[in-house]
Amino acid sequence: MTMTFTEPEITKELIKIHGITEAEYARICDILGREPNYTELGIFSVMWSEHCSYKNSKPILKLFPKDGANLVVKAGEENAGVVDIGDGFAIAFKIESHNHPSAVEPFQGAATGVGGIIRDIFTMGARPVVLMNSLRFGSLDKDQNKNYLRGVVGGISHYGNCIGIPTVGGEIYFDDFYEGNPLVNAFCLGILKKEDLVRAAATGVGNPVYYVGAATGRDGLGGAAFASRELTDESHEDRPAVQVGDPFMEKLLLEACLELAKSDAIVGMQDMGAAGLTCSTSETAAKGNLGVEIDLAQVPRRETGMIPYETMLSESQERMLVIAKKGKERVVEEIFEKWDLHAVKIGELKSGNLMQVFDHGKLVAQIPPKALTDEAPVYVREECEPEYLKETRAFDLSQIADAPLPSLRGVPYGTTKQSRTEIASAALGRLPRNDDEGSWNQTLLCLLDSPTIASKAWIYEQYDHMVRTDTVFLPGHDAALVRVKGMKKGIAISTDVNGLYCYLDPFEGGKIAVAEAARNVACVGAKPIAVTNCLNFGNPMKPEVFWQFHRAADGMSEACRKLGTPVTGGNVSFYNENPRGAIYPTPTIGMVGILEDIGKRVPSFFKKEGDFIYLIGTTYDELGGSQYLLTVHGLRKGMPPRLNLDFELKLQNFLQACASDRLLHSAHDLSEGGLAVALAECLFGCAGKPMGAEVNLPQSGLRIDSLLFSESQSRVLVSIAREEENSFEKKVHSSAIPFQQIGVVTRDHLKIGSWIELSSRELEQTYRQAIPRRMGE
Amino acid sequence: MKACVVVFPGSNCDSDCWHVLKDVAKSDVQFVWHKESLLPEVDLIVLPGGFSYGDYLRTGAIARFSPVMRSVEEHVRKGYPVLGICNGFQVLLEAGLLPGAMLRNRNLQFICRHVYLKTENTSSPFTNCLKHGEVLRVPIAHGEGNYFCDEQTLETLEATNRIAFRYSSETGELDEAFNPNGSLAHIAGILNEKGNVLGMMPHPERVSEAILGGEDGKKIWDSILSAVA
Incomplete structure (x- = not known):
């Protein structure tokens, strides 16, 4: 097929649309030693968005205590934190937001939020066993908010039920401050044998790079960049930036990837979430300190005429990047054949430090991967105490x-x-x-x-909260409690934060969020061991919002230190605003605890x-x-x-x-x-x-x-x-x-x-x- | 007892059934991938719950074409017991091994909660340890469990004692208030003509251990064990 599309010229306007500042553009030119082409501009735009780079939050995230006993994978190292729970087993868990997609398309937004967090867990070789969520909506006296609730709960139920992972609990608040900008935070926890842990690093020059899972379409184009700006009345026009989920496909992908994790045929695996192929390729290469070469012509597609820009930026769901061991290609391919899934070699690891993207042999992008990840810009934003507090x-x-x-x-x-x-x-x-x-x-x-x-029964009765037959406490208890078959131990989990407290005093509110989540876990008899958090705030360019963010992080850090529960990861969601202003500062906590003897619950x-x-x-x-x-x-x-x-x-x-x-x-x-x-x-x-x-x-x-x-x-x-x-x-x-x-x-x-x-x-x-x-x- | 659990793409209660057959019913149990056309020599086949083929087209509609279903039919003809739970029940309906069809739940929502079941048949291999009218507390978890069939079929089911369980109150009272999904005649589970095939929407494997809040499901496994012994 011949390309009839000519790439647009890089103009100031185009740069602005991509959310890149003049200074950032100058830096890109500096890194490349030339001006970027359209595809490269798109790649920088998503990788340097807040969603992927944490450029506005990194200095604050450093405040969280990250060290603790039994940590196998710490915050920032991989897709999710991993904690040793003894007897040769470990747990991987994380909470992540899908707020903006859910505001624009509640059902698919919430569904793909669940799909994304599940992938983060099985990417690491862990079998996902528990889902939870934390939701915020405006008042239920308004029809729009009822529709949001119906759509979001329907989406979570659709995805989680079908894939067969129980949604065992969560929390929800209704308040006018979330009007028009609902929060959908999804939590997933998985269990793995310690030796089955899969890293997301690309190592070994010459090792083949595989694309596995669903085909690529134009859905979710630039979703990470979309998540990194405020919602406006026109946001519904961004609907193509919302992905469409297929839990059946993900169930197959999950089973295939877990077989793969046990196979000894791979060196690394990374899911294609935010920023899709771009992010997974550059991150794995950057982590492995290697170069990588891929050819987009090999990428399975479900739409015709896609240009490299679109293929690289698509956020189509249920896809993974697998770095196989050279010589084990057939093992990888056979596993995916069994599950009727694509597994296509799209490139291989190279020495040096360049990510080279080809399309039918033609070089369409060439960027050092570290420039997209470790070396992305970091800003210390201005902060000031909000007036309303007086x-x-x-x-x-x-x-x-x-x-x-x-x-x-x-x-x-x-x-x-x-x-x-x-x-x-x-x-x-x-x-x-x-x-x-x-x-x-x-x-x-x-x-x-x-x-x-x-009572939240109207919500949790739409979730299959019993599948896997490990749910020992049905929803409604202070903390969710699941057993691990063959083990005496139980795992207790609570998600919590009171946004109104954080609005009135973000430091104390942040502290309370951690303490209360830990208390919930302690109430069922378990010992809190670690935290994942999802930090939902307004526009960080507003000094008042950044002040809230900083204070809340300080409060959470203090509580995590005192209670001995390190932060193992999570995500940041800024720009949660509606035309009337920012939402409550809402730093959701996912607290995980261990009950040594589940008989004593x-x-x-x-x-x-x-x-x-x-x-x-x-x-x-x-x-x-x-x-x-x-x-x-x-x-x-x-x-x-x-x-x-x-x-x-x-x-x-x-x-x-x-x-x-x-x-x-x-x-x-x-x-x-x-x-x-x-x-x-x-x-x-x-x-x-x-x-x-x-x-x-x-x-x-x-x-x-x-x-x-x-x-x-x-x-x-x-x-x-x-x-x-x-x-x-x-x-x-x-x-x-x-x-x-x-x-x-x-x-x-x-x-x-x-x-x-x-x-x-x-x-x-x-x-x-x-x-x-x-x-x- | 030797048992097998059939795994379709999208099955998600397969490991739950495997666990309960092995650790609670102390059976020799194995998984059978849907692409297999020959089944192992077993006393019981379980078609587990889940979303085979993502419920594409209709629940159970594609799974019935899986190669393994030919062997399941063969097994049924020979009189061996086959149990379909939830999606397994839907597959049995689509395969014509049981009569009727499933509609979406009356409230158009997925429902996951405990319900009460009144035992109507006590002579089948799945119910022989139960007493007539005995009430079980078992959870449901489905979006399409609203059983429907034509009048004549219903008459036949009633007349031949093939309705195994109906949704009821805790004391066995039948009323629409206790019917969670709108099923015709409160039907929660039915048997085939020979009585060796049971399809039921509720999940007995989820209440077969005290730690999960109930053991009523065990009575069904016990019945099967005593029938094949």
Whole structure:
């Protein structure tokens, strides 16, 4: 076939469209010793985008603690971090964003986000066994956000279910600040035998380079560059930049690649994710300190007339680059033949330091790979404290009456007048009629009815969360817990971050995100071991956004150091803005922990009538940034709770020790909605059959709303068998941890002091119906 | 017992079934790749759940043309037990080894959760350890499990005691409220005429160990073990 396409001339306009600054262009000319051609400009554009180069975030990412015991692969070394879990096994895990594609095309955006993170894991020779996610949307009172939720959950469900990896948990918040810029962060964890670890380095001059998997099309052209700019009203015109996923193809690719990893026929493997063929070729060559030569004529394509620029930049899904051992070509080809997949030799490793791209023998690009990776530009951005903090910090709790609100005000913020009335009267219909002055009962129901707090069953029941038969805790517990067949150990995982806290105080918010995720893991009895993070922020060119980014990273680093959980990798997603401004700073944490004996796991729900309930930790008047303030009063104000890391560590060690001694029937972390919501949640272990609790809170001089809804940190609700009372109290005393026995588990009512008395059925119905009702079911 | 689990491209409950047959039912079990045309000598064939061929065209529609299916048919003719779970059930329907078809779930969404099953047939090789009316708690995980067949077929299924399980309440009550996907006559699993082929949407392999929150699925493996013994 003859090329009829003439490549455009490199003009200032074209350079600008590629997101390359004048200074960067000068540097490119310097590196090449000439001006780049169109293909090369495209290659530099994607490789030097924030998404691939981390050019704006690198100086901050260096702050994270990266060292720790048992690390096999550290942050930045490979596609994902790898931690030794003993008995010859290791785990590989990572969390990554797919925010911009999901904003433009929710279903495919989310689906390919899942596909991408799965590839990152099996590229390393690990079998993916767990998926989780962290999602953010605007209010569910708006149709657009319902469509986002339906599309994103549908996309995750489509991809994860089909490929057969269980989605075992996650977290989700709804807030106006995510309007138009939803967040879709996908987490994957895989297990491997340590000797099966595959690196992404190209070594051995003369070794053949294979292209395997699906054919290349024009989808996802320049996706990495697309992800590195703000969404605008015109972003939907970028739809071709969103890829289309095929989980069936990826399932075949997964099985073939894992066979390959065990085969001894390869030296390296790299997935073609962001920046596709360009990124995988240049990165593997750069890592191996070698040159590489490929011929695009060999690349399997599903569209005709593709020019080298398009072939190099396509982000078509389900493709990998494999560096085989010379002489083992047939082994590679036979494995892929078995799975009916392409495996085509497209080039080989060369000595020297050049990546040479040919098209039918004609040289179309020639660049030193290191110039695209290690030597990409790095910027230290300007930062300054945002103005809004003056106002939010000045908030004084005494401005808010410590009283239940009249009915009409107890309605989610941001709803229209009409729906506020509807919701309020619906809530009232469930309450005693003499209650028009409002009641704490109603306040609690209002919180349980807010989608951020409510049951997420509508979401996780669309995910196959049981396939692989390793899911020991079904979704809904503080942390997900999976077994490893043939091993005594369990793996506990939690994803977490409270964006509102980070908005009000990014340092404390970052700290809390790490501490709470670790606490969730400790609640099930496991020891937190390492962290992956996905840093979702606004435009880093804005000094206020960069300040948030830096402060949040500082807070996270401090917590990771103290808790002994190094950061093993993750990703950065900037430019999360809508026409009204940046999203909340949202540094999502994926915390992984190990439970030495899965037989000693601790569930989050009450288990038995008559058990004693204890509140561990101390409650303060900390309503700043709380869901109570947001949902009931419509305020995003105050300082979020303070967190003492020394105490946090002590508490988590205590929880693990109690689990190890089998003292606990349940343990549940207090978070959004405080004590009252946590107590209610403890009742919902068995759908349709809620338990009850009768609780009395000692006088403490706190406001009533604080007692019930404060979000003070480092607090946990535990329940124990009556006969364990003495041994438990002895243990908690000797640990010097504040605690109170606050009540007992009962059959079917929740009673908290003289303030709250509700039937458990009503609580559960409100909690379970909140999202389905808004989704029109 | 000797058993095999057929692996189609896109099967994803194959290793779950293998695990439960080996470690729970203590059987001698092996995988059989769909391109094989000869099956090993076994007492039981399992067609596992998953998304064979990515559900392209229709669920199970392409898998039925796999070479291995000829041997499966042969096996059925000879009277050996064949169990199709979830996608395996869909493949059996497409292959004509069981009557009827699957529609998308009534709510048009994938549903993964525990449901209750009322045992209707206790004479088949898959149900002989169960009591009539016994209720099992077993999870479903499918997008197309809404069973449908024509009136005459349904009459025949009812009259010949070939409905193995129906969706029910915890106490065995039949009502649309307990029917998760809209299946005709609450059907969760059916048998062929001879009774040696069972197709069921729920996943017994997911509730055969206490650590997974239930062991009701074990009763099906126990039944098979006692039938082939």
